[in-house]
């Protein structure tokens with residue numbers, strides 16, 4: 001009852017992958033006509049994958065897309081525009097405050113640069 | 128990749144979320160199908176699908192526009208599902224207490240309105256059996272089999288999604304297919 005040749009298993013795979021030549025198909029099907037074991041094996045492989053193919057493809061609810069959008073980081077262009085139109089006074093203050101804050105940040109950065117330089121110098125001395 | 132998709136991606140790169148919504152609409156059910164068949168639970172699959180799209184949006188700069196967008200997106204979805212399975216394996220074995228298609232409502236599974244109630248029940252049972260068999264496959268065979276038989280993708284596309292050679296994809300599909308056959312025949316008793 002046991003089929004001696006393993007070569008038919010790889011032929012079955014080729015056929016199932018749709019990569020077999022006409023000649024290879026013919027060799028396999030001629031063998032299947034005479035070998036019960038291989039025929040059963042081939043049919044079982046076919047049936048198993050057919051069951052997978054026939055699984056339903058459930059549809060996601062329409063609300064899914066909106067839910068994804070709700071989880072995205074805010075759209076920068078829209079945020080600035082919307083915020084500006086809702087808070088005109090604050091926007092003006094913010095725009096005026098910007099140069100001031102740049103001065104402050106600039107000053108802080110200089111302080112940090114100085115300490116950073118000092119550190120480099122110390123480690124340089126040690127080597 | 129088609130031109131409309133290229134245009135959409137250009138807009139998304141500039142932060143256009145409406146353009147992104149169009150891509151979500153286009154691919155959401157495919158992404159959901161991959162996640163669902165990988166993890167076997169509709170609620171988890173919906174969460175994973177959402178995460179996949181959020182990641183795609185946040186990392187759109189990493190997308191190589193010479194390749195198909197779906198290849199990149201499906202890669203994100205597959206990897207998230209595999210990560211999820213590994214995390215779950217490390218926490219507790221939920222499989223013991225939760226049936227494989229928990230959360231999959233009858234309605235979600237059945238688009239066919241003319242179907243008889245008895246047929247529905249048989250179909251639901253068959254689907255649960257098949258989903259249970261998919262779940263027995265090791266992750267690397269499972270993802271190859273799902274992409275092949277659920278999404279109907281070519282071996283080449285699967286190899287690009289999984290970033291492995293076509294030959295390896297084939298081996299995994301052959302082994303996965305053989306495992307499915309053995310298990311289904313052992314347990315399904317020829318229900319196929």
Ligand SMILES: [Zn+2]
Nearest residue numbers: 003008035038
């Ligand atoms: Zn034989």
